[in-house]
Amino acid sequence: MNKKELAMLLAKIRSFEKPKAEYEQYQTPSELAANALWQVYMDGNVVGKTITDLGSGTGIFGIGALILEAKRVIFVDADKDALKTAKENKKYIEESLRKRFNANFVNRDIIRYKGKSDVLIQNPPFGVQKPHIDKSFLQVAMNIAPIIYSFHKIESKNFIDSFARDNGFKVASVYKMGFPLKAIFHFHTKKNYFVDVGFWKIVKTANRKV
Structure with a gap:
């Protein structure tokens, strides 16, 4: 499996049937997801790891991690419809690859989730509909895993640096990417939007327990 093959598989994943504005449900492009997951893979944080996909949506990151041989992925989302689609996407990829994946699906409000894992990957809402x-x-993620990969607007860099430091974590790296957003909600005034985002790797420091 190489990055191009991963992107081709992820392109088969179904998007949200009826995106919900309150959850800021934008489908992550397959190529962008593959680029991010490949970085996690090259860091040695996929193979044999238990991974949480927090705010998993239709499952593109968690399924990608399973394709790259994660031991288990826990998909967590507050929207049961998105989780249903994620389950269907997982089954479709399993059938395509003739493999069975180890996965759990948890329908729960993110702030109430208390699980643990080796690694966490998330693409949280930017906070347009629900500020902060x-x-x-990020706060929940820090209680779940010692290694976090997270998308945020690149303009949030100073905040994330200080928030990580204040909570016993540190920023190990950040990769700038462009995130295309299609006009799918009634309040959009342009056909397409393009947001500069960062893909952060945030790791626990020695004095912080998870």
Whole structure:
């Protein structure tokens, strides 16, 4: 499996049937997801790992991690419809690859989730509909895993640096990417949007327990 093959598989994943504005449900492009997951893979944080996909949506990151031989993936989302689609996507990829994946699906409000894993991957809402929801995602993530990969607007860099430091974590790296957003909600005034985002790797420091 190489990055191009991964992107081709992820392109087969179904998007949200009826995207919900309150959850800021934008489908992550397959190529962008593959680029991010490949970085996690090259860091040695996929193979044999238990991974949480927090705010998993239709499952593109968690399924990608399973394709790259994660031991188990826990998909967590507050939207039961998105989780249903994620389950169907997992089954479709399993049938395509003739493999069975180890996965759990948890329908729960993110701030109430208390699980643990080796690694966490998330693409949280940017906070347009619910201000500071991205901060809430980070706070929850820090109680789940010692290694976190998270998308945020690149303009949030100073905040994420200080928030990580204040909570016993540190930023190990950040990769700038462009995130295309299609006009899918009634309040959009342009056909397409393009947001500069960062893909952060945030790791626990020695004095922080998870």
